[in-house]
Amino acid sequence: MVGRSSKRAAKAVRLVRDAQATQQQILDAAEQEFARNGLKGARMSAIATGAQVTSATLHYYFENKENLYKAVLQRPVNEVQAILVQQNFDALAPEAALKQMIRIAIANEAANPQRQMLWFQEASQNQGAYFKECHVLALHKHLLKVLERGMAEGTFRPLKPFLALTHILSVCLFYFTVHENWKHLTPEVDRLTSEMIEEHTEAAITFILAGIRR
Structure with a gap:
């Protein structure tokens, strides 16, 4: 009896892991397809091909294209939130905490450069209708x-926090939005190498701090 129970438990764990792996494959393929074509232009058949699963499998896990799209948009938010909640920003001086956040933001985009186009497609096609459901303010x-702590302590000059946040994110992330265009202007430069990303990171930190220090 114990042996059979152990086998059943092991099989159940394996099935859960297999299901999770399959869903990740689907989300990876869907993210690429939605980043290229947006919700309206994306094809479920292309996602199934990219994920190496059947269309029936897509519908089994996500039911329809809209649900899959929502899951694709939510995943980056969840991933970054998981990183941020592990940090103890309150233990750092505001400037040090801001530097750490800049590094996290840029590193995450460098690992997933297609995501800027995903957000662009959402803004262009849907005017943020699905974006507003992603709980992005929890990240912000x-x-x-x-920023508010830095102003209160006198480290940062008086700012409108949400406007400053917009400017900071723009400095960090526009680099990846424009990459597909700029690579044609300077084809000899690969701006997604680790060296170039580190250069961008340090330049972004210097630029942002110069703009908000008191």
Whole structure:
């Protein structure tokens, strides 16, 4: 009896892991397809091919294209939130905390450069109708808190926190939005190498701090 129970438990764990792996494959393929074509232009058949699964499998896990799209948009938010909640920003001086946040933001985009086009497609095609459901403000509250603390302590000059957040994110992330265009202007330069990303990171930190220090 014990042996059979152990086998059943092991099989159940394996099935859960297989299901999770399959869903990740689907989300990876869907993210690429939605980043290229947006919700309206994306094809479920292309996603199934990219994920190496059947269309029936897509519908089994996500039911329809809209649900899959929502899951694709939510995944980056969840991933970054998982990173941010592990940090103890309150233990750092505001400037040090801001530097850490900049590094996290740029490193995450460098690992997933297609995501800027995903957000662009959402803004262009849907005017943010699905974006508003992604609880992005839960991410922004970390940066807003650091900016407000920095102003209260006199480290940062008086700022409108949400406007400053917009400017900071623009400095960090537009680099990846424009990459597909700029690579044609300077084809000899690969701006996604680790060396170039580090150069961008250090330049972004210097630029942002110069703009918000008191």
